[in-house]
Amino acid sequence: MSAETFLTDFHHVAAIGATPAGGVDRQAATPEDKEMRDWFAAFAAERGWPVRVDPIGNMFALVEWRPGADCVLVGSHLDSQPLGGRFDGAYGVIAALHAADRLARRVAAGEEAPKYNLAVVDWFNEEGGRFAPSIMGSSVFAGLMDEQAMLRVTDLDGVSVAQALDAIGYRGADARPTPVAYAEIHIEQGRVLEREGIALGAVDHSWYTQKLDVEVLGEQSHTGATAMADRRDALVAAARVIGLVHDVTGEFEPESIVSSVGHLTLEPNSPIVVPRRVHLVADLRASSPAIVERARALLLDRIAAVAREHRLTIDVRDFDVRPVQSFPERSLQITEKVAAGLGVGVRRINTMAGHDSVPMNRIVPALMMFIPSIDGVSHCERELTDDAQMTVGVDALTEATWELLGGGLDEAAEQRAAREGTR
Incomplete structure (x- = not known):
């Protein structure tokens, strides 16, 4: 043909x-x-x-x-x-x-x-x-x-x-x-x-590919009636996590690692409710497993700090690891x-x-x-x-x-x- x-x-x-x-x-x-x-x-x-x-x-x-x-x-x-x-x-x-x-x-x-x-x-x-x-x-x-x-x-x-x-x-x-x-x-x-x-x-x-399944668990509350100091906003904390996933590549040589968050869902997803739960998937890839493992370790430490600062729980699970x-x-x-x-x-x-x-x-x-x-x-x-x-x-x-x-x-x-x- x-x-x-x-x-x-x-x-x-x-x-x-x-x-x-x-x-x-x-x-x-x-x-x-x-x-x-x-x-x-x-x-x-x-x-x-x-x-x-x-x-x-x-x-x-x-x-x-x-x-x-x-x-x-x-x-x-x-x-x-x-x-x-x-x-x-x-x-x-x-x-x-x-x-x-x-x-x-x-x-x-x-x-x-x-x-x-x-x-x-x-x-x-x-x-x-x-x-x-x-x-x-x-x-x-x-x-x-x-x-x-x-x-x-x-x-x-x-x-x-x-x-x-x-x-x-x-x-x-x-x-x-x-x-x-x-x-x-x-x-x-x-x-x-x-x-x-x-x-x-x-x-x-x-x-080498390493994905992280991240669940941010805060507390649902009223966007108009809850004082800012009393909020445990899962979406705000998730936004911090997304920034961390992006920024961690700056710790390594240029073009040696890539990262992203391409999937995110939140609950209850109402315009007048502070989100109680956000689920996201982070993706880390590099030619060297050691680079990905170091980036993962850095992220786990920094994500734990975000959880403490925002007084909520962030669970991170290894997902879809490909050698x-x-x-x-x-x-x-x-x-x-x-x-x-x-x-x-x-x-x-x-x-x-x-x-x-x-x-x-x-x-x-x-x-x-x-x-x-x-x-x-x-x-x-x-x-x-x-x-x-x-x-x-x-x-x-x-x-x-x-x-x-x-x-x-x-x-x-x-x-x-x-x-x-x-x-």
Whole structure:
């Protein structure tokens, strides 16, 4: 299939859940997510590829050359953040579908069938905007999260994952394909590739992530009748905590750590009531676990001081801790080989953001590639990568997947098995 066909599909599906400012809003297990999933299933059906849906909502389109053989998994996710961008995740799934189609045509034209079968995957709830934690579907697949526990997770309206998947008809019961390797392409969500004018990034490792679940417990009272000295305002204390989370990065070398608070709820959320409870999630990330651990310790001390000053309780719980993941050297070499064959620049790069490739790399050798993000912007409607950069990425993913289908990461898998066998 041509680059034009890919671009037609990409820009067509960008209209699903489109927002007025050019982004998309397709949160997990919403009607918009269902429409994207229906499109994925139709793409596969047109080519005679069976589609499986597992109990956590992951979708797999199977391209089978050797009955009973294991699979190379290739894909990303179709869900988005609220008012998110149209490239994050969806680009990787659509690129994988087109790469699979090209390879299927290659074999049909007479090239020898590869060693492994191929499964294009749309992972459920990678973003975590509606249901926390993020990277849910791939983590359940990898055995890192408990499936039944994740099905019980609820959104802010009390709807569980199981109920939401049932509502859109995508809570499946199919067997999961057995993977031997995984590949994913994604926009960088940073500006390194753009700044250096490089077409492809070969992801070598992920950053360490530490989230803190923070509950601030004060006392509800009347905003107009309670003296300021008598108030135990949970929101005021929470505001202090948010400032601390932001400011702690100043204790470290520039660009060595990032932090944020992106989720906050308060009770009773009435304009004439001093808030009694605020819940927020803080996010700390760095390439070094030691940096995150030091930032966490500083925050715990400073948050305790805020609790004493405001005469209330602040409970902090570790949440969603993700260690550094190093990708196999062989996967980097494959990306570099593919880039050389295409005549485009490539560099090794780390990922500060989490991706489905990170949990998958825990169970099989994984390969991840980046293409540039204009201005490094992501998780917003202004997210942008140009058509030429996307088509180079599809070409690269196609050739990298062909390498994996022929056993390109078998040696990496054998080396991993040998290491784990000696532990």
